[in-house]
Amino acid sequence: MNLFNKKHSVLPGFGLGLGYTLFWLCLIVLLPLLALVLKSSELGWQGFWETVSTDRVIASLKLSFGASLVAALINALFGFLVAWVLVRYSFPGKRFVDALVDLPFALPTAVAGIALTTLYAPNGWFGQYLEPLGIKVAFTPIGIMVALTFIGLPFVVRTVQPVLQDLEAELEEAATCLGANRWQIFQRVIFPATLPALLTGFTLALARATGEFGSVIFIAGNIPMVSEITPLLIIGKLEQYDYLGATAIAVVMLMISFVMLLLINGIQWWAGRRHGIR
Numbered sequence: 441m442n443l444f445n446k447k448h449s450v451l452p453g454f455g456l457g458l459g460y461t462l463f464w465l466c467l468i469v470l471l472p473l474l475a476l477v478l479k480s481s482e483l484g485w486q487g488f489w490e491t492v493s494t495d496r497v498i499a500s501l502k503l504s505f506g507a508s509l510v511a512a513l514i515n516a517l518f519g520f521l522v523a524w525v526l527v528r529y530s531f532p533g534k535r536f537v538d539a540l541v542d543l544p545f546a547l548p549t550a551v552a553g554i555a556l557t558t559l560y561a562p563n564g565w566f567g568q569y570l571e572p573l574g575i576k577v578a579f580t581p582i583g584i585m586v587a588l589t590f591i592g593l594p595f596v597v598r599t600v601q602p603v604l605q606d607l608e609a610e611l612e613e614a615a616t617c618l619g620a621n622r623w624q625i626f627q628r629v630i631f632p633a634t635l636p637a638l639l640t641g642f643t644l645a646l647a648r649a650t651g652e653f654g655s656v657i658f659i660a661g662n663i664p665m666v667s668e669i670t671p672l673l674i675i676g677k678l679e680q681y682d683y684l685g686a687t688a689i690a691v692v693m694l695m696i697s698f699v700m701l702l703l704i705n706g707i708q709w710w711a712g713r714r715h716g717i718r
Contacts, residue, residue, distance in 0.1 A: 452616045475692065480687040491688040496664055497673065504670040506694060507581060508649035511588035516642045519596025520634070526597070527604040541598070544591045549654025556587055559661045579661030582668065592645030599641035603634050639708040643701060650697055 445505045491497070500570045526538055527581060544552065560577035567578055607630065615625045653671040660667040670693055677686035 450566050460475045461588075476687055476694065477691055480684065481693045483684050483688055487684075488688050488691075491685050491690045496668070497670070497689055497692075499665045500668050500670040500673045501696070503581060503584065503668070504650060505700075507584045507588055507669075508652075511592055511649050512584050512646035514585075514589050515592045516638060519593055519637060519641060519645075520600055520651065522593070523597045523600040523604055527601060538607045541594050545594050549591065551592060551650065552659070553587060553655040556583070556590065556655065559585065559658065578659050579663070579667060579680050581667055583659040583661070584656055586669060587659050588649040588652055590654055593653055595644035595648060596638070596641035598643065599637045600634055603637040604630075606714055607633055638706055639704060643704045643708070646704070647697070647701065650693070680685030 458674055483491060522541065526534065526541075546626060557564070557578055559565050560570070562568065562571045562576070562578065564578065564711075567576075577586060611629050612625050615629050620628065645704060651671065653669075656669055660669060660672075662668050662672055670689060673694075674686045674689050677683075677689065
């Protein structure tokens with residue numbers, strides 16, 4: 441009896457391919473992160489805790505991850521709607537709108553930040569009308585969420601769109617024949633099929649927003665304890681040649697990001713198993 445149940449692949453070279461994959465991931469991903477953790481360990485536990493537990497660092501972490509989470513949730517909702525319109529409807533200029541979704545991918549983040557600041561500054565195109573109403577966007581946490589929403593939208597749209605395209609219309613027709621209304625069709629047919637892809641897009645948008653820097657610094661105002669994001673705080677530490685302090689804050693961001701992604705992947709796995717999607 442063979443103790444090892446080997447599955448033969450049509451294409452040879454699995455062992456070599458897996459070896460190269462692990463080597464490349466370790467070289468590109470694991471090794472830099474390990475170096476970051478080892479560098480921060482030079483502070484010692486007490487020095488590490490004193491560095492990352494200051495009010496300024498905690499405020500920046502709350503703002504960075506809080507704004508990223510809100511922006512990712514907004515993108516999950518409206519990104520799904522955009523993908524739905526692009527897949528289910530035909531209208532003049534559809535190709536232009538479809539190409540417009542990818543613009544935040546190609547646009548330099550600094551250009552995006554300048555453009556958003558031009559719109560939402562107190563004397564900007566929109567800001568001059570919002571300011572008298574008591575709504576201040578630029579140089580506030582709201583401006584940060586606007587910037588993070590702008591750069592994260594394509595991740596949701598481009599992950600949900602192919603799933604909607606592959607969704608068979610016959611399933612919806614069968615549900616209609618069985619007496620289901622539109623809400624029931626969406627709840628029982630469409631949403632379960634798109635949920636894993638929607639969670640993937642949400643995760644990508646969240647990860648992108650967490651590390652965003654270029655588009656945020658222009659519209660944030662970078663006021664400590666108010667609109668200062670953690671990546672900017674890390675840059676400030678590096679400019680002051682406080683490399684250990686910068687690595688300590690970076691390690692905290694790394695740990696929080698890892699836990700968040702782990703939870704989201706767990707939810708995605710649970711949703712996939714619950715709805716029979718592998």
